[in-house]
Amino acid sequence: xxxxxxxxxxxxxLRIDGRKPDELRPIxxxxxxxxxxxxxxxxxxxxxxILAAVYGxxxxxxxxxxxxxxxxxxxxYHMAPFSVQERKSPAPSxxxxxxxxxxxxxxxxxxxxxxxxxTAVDIFIEVxxxxxxxxxxxxxxxSLALADAGIxxxxxxxxCSAGKVEDMIVLDLNDVEDKVGxxxxxxxxxxxxxxxxxxxxxxxxxxxxxxxAVNLAIEGCMKIYAMQRxxxxxxxxxxKEVEE
Amino acid sequence: xxxxxxxVRVKQKQIAxxxxxxxxxxxxxLTDYRExxxxxxxxxxxxxxxxxxxxxxxxxxxxxxxxxxxxxDTPNEGVLTVNAELVPLASxxxxxxxxxxxxxxLARVVDRGIRESKAIDLEKLCITPxxxxxxxxxxxxxxNHDGNLIDASALAAMTALLNTKMFNYEVENGEVKIxxxxxxxxxxxxxxxxxxxxxxxxxxxxxxxxxxxxMDARLTITTDxxxxxxxxxxxxxxxxxxxxxxxAVQIAKEKAAEIRKKLGW
Numbered sequence: 001x002x003x004x005x006x007x008x009x010x011x012x013x014l015r016i017d018g019r020k021p022d023e024l025r026p027i028x029x030x031x032x033x034x035x036x037x038x039x040x041x042x043x044x045x046x047x048x049x050i051l052a053a054v055y056g057x058x059x060x061x062x063x064x065x066x067x068x069x070x071x072x073x074x075x076x077y078h079m080a081p082f083s084v085q086e087r088k089s090p091a092p093s094x095x096x097x098x099x100x101x102x103x104x105x106x107x108x109x110x111x112x113x114x115x116x117x118x119t120a121v122d123i124f125i126e127v128x129x130x131x132x133x134x135x136x137x138x139x140x141x142x143s144l145a146l147a148d149a150g151i152x153x154x155x156x157x158x159x160c161s162a163g164k165v166e167d168m169i170v171l172d173l174n175d176v177e178d179k180v181g182x183x184x185x186x187x188x189x190x191x192x193x194x195x196x197x198x199x200x201x202x203x204x205x206x207x208x209x210x211x212x213a214v215n216l217a218i219e220g221c222m223k224i225y226a227m228q229r230x231x232x233x234x235x236x237x238x239x240k241e242v243e244e
Numbered sequence: 245x246x247x248x249x250x251x252v253r254v255k256q257k258q259i260a261x262x263x264x265x266x267x268x269x270x271x272x273x274l275t276d277y278r279e280x281x282x283x284x285x286x287x288x289x290x291x292x293x294x295x296x297x298x299x300x301x302x303x304x305x306x307x308x309x310x311x312x313x314x315x316x317d318t319p320n321e322g323v324l325t326v327n328a329e330l331v332p333l334a335s336x337x338x339x340x341x342x343x344x345x346x347x348x349x350l351a352r353v354v355d356r357g358i359r360e361s362k363a364i365d366l367e368k369l370c371i372t373p374x375x376x377x378x379x380x381x382x383x384x385x386x387x388n389h390d391g392n393l394i395d396a397s398a399l400a401a402m403t404a405l406l407n408t409k410m411f412n413y414e415v416e417n418g419e420v421k422i423x424x425x426x427x428x429x430x431x432x433x434x435x436x437x438x439x440x441x442x443x444x445x446x447x448x449x450x451x452x453x454x455x456x457x458x459m460d461a462r463l464t465i466t467t468d469x470x471x472x473x474x475x476x477x478x479x480x481x482x483x484x485x486x487x488x489x490x491x492a493v494q495i496a497k498e499k500a501a502e503i504r505k506k507l508g509w
Contacts (some may be wrong), residue, residue: 203360
């Protein structure tokens with residue numbers, strides 16, 4: 001894994017895909033892409049292609065799992081077998097189970113769960129193609145799908161990773177940087193409230209580097225947040241035009 | 245909701261008010277650990293083992309070593325596998341059955357600390373590159389759940405790895421032949437996990453069960469011997485401000501250094 005096949009940062013300080021250290025990959029977001037779901041969103045970030053759908057609020061089965069004072073938020077993060085180089089078994093891996101949990105916990109602080117007691121809301125995330133930092137891209141899409149479903153929220157959750165690649169702190173790691181880089185720090189953030197809702201890290205960083213990475217990731221989240229708002233407006237503005 | 249969590253909800257206000265004054269229900273300060281007791285080498289059949297008591301939380305770890313194939317992307321390295329079992333005798337909330345998301349998260353957070361700090365020299369565990377390597381199984385067994393399973397499990401896993409004995413061997417025609425005697429596992433780093441609970445917007449170190457049941461969110465920071473951060477995990481359905489995160493990093497470094505000093509690591 002640590003065997004370097006190519007330089008990740010060139011002499012001009014540009015990254016393997018030509019980006020500057022603090023530059024995001026190209027992002028395309030579309031809201032309301034699935035007709036059966038109550039809310040949905042599709043996002044492309046670099047070569048990441050991810051679909052998120054929300055079903056609910058609905059009755060919870062089995063009923064004994066329902067909570068008297070709030071909704072139960074459930075989340076499934078799943079990768080398509082063809083989303084990665086070597087075919088991935090469709091059965092949920094330990095990684096997918098952990099990610100489903102941390103993604104749910106990243107989204108939950110944004111949702112007014114107490115508005116819908118005894119109900120369930122399901123978030124389904126399908127990674128159609130993976131290109132590094134999929135958990136962040138998934139959170140960005142999932143929070144838009146929730147908003148599209150009309151679930152009351154405190155804020156949108158935007159997510160972005162930062163990391164260390166060849167002694168440089170960089171934003172939004174792609175697949176190669178994620179695998180060969182020294183460290184990966186995924187962050188989810190609610191910009192209006194100024195709080196972090198997902199924070200993980202693996203690799204080795206000094207506390208100064210870690211602080212720098214978290215702050216850089218938050219800057220990335222702010223940029224993604226602006227794109228999320230535009231994507232939501234794009235859907236609802238166009239609906240309005242049709243009605244008039 | 246079980247009866248136990250209902251009782252805690254009644255106490256919620258009291259716990260939170262005390263924490264606002266910098267005190268805790270069990271008499272500790274906000275950054276104090278409970279008493280840590282460690283026993284090691286307690287399972288003779290395992291190549292390494294340890295039991296950690298963190299207050300009333302009790303975690304046992306056994307290390308087993310087998311031979312197996314390396315991962316294709318790391319042909320010269322041994323394999324480290326961490327698994328956690330929340331056995332039903334440890335808590336009324338643990339059910340028998342396949343690992344749930346909590347035990348998978350526990351195992352993966354402990355795994356990340358050991359792996360990313362490069363605590364074990366995995367290259368020394370290679371027998372025949374690309375063909376045969378040693379596989380280290382670290383099995384975490386939670387025996388009594390009274391909060392902060394991550395820190396207790398991480399401590400128990402490192403203690404067990406430190407007293408793991410590898411059988412001596414020689415390779416004959418590609419077959420591993422066991423020779424008499426043992427050598428210690430090549431452990432070179434000592435990652436320590438420090439977990440915080442956020443209650444009423446204050447951070448407390450080493451939350452016990454009742455604090456975990458009412459906490460808004462959880463944050464684990466694992467640091468290595470040089471004070472570098474090697475793993476972070478936020479859990480729970482709440483949030484942290486960036487300032488709280490950076491404050492936690494500093495406390496985690498201090499606490500981990502204290503623990504390392506106490507254990508002679």
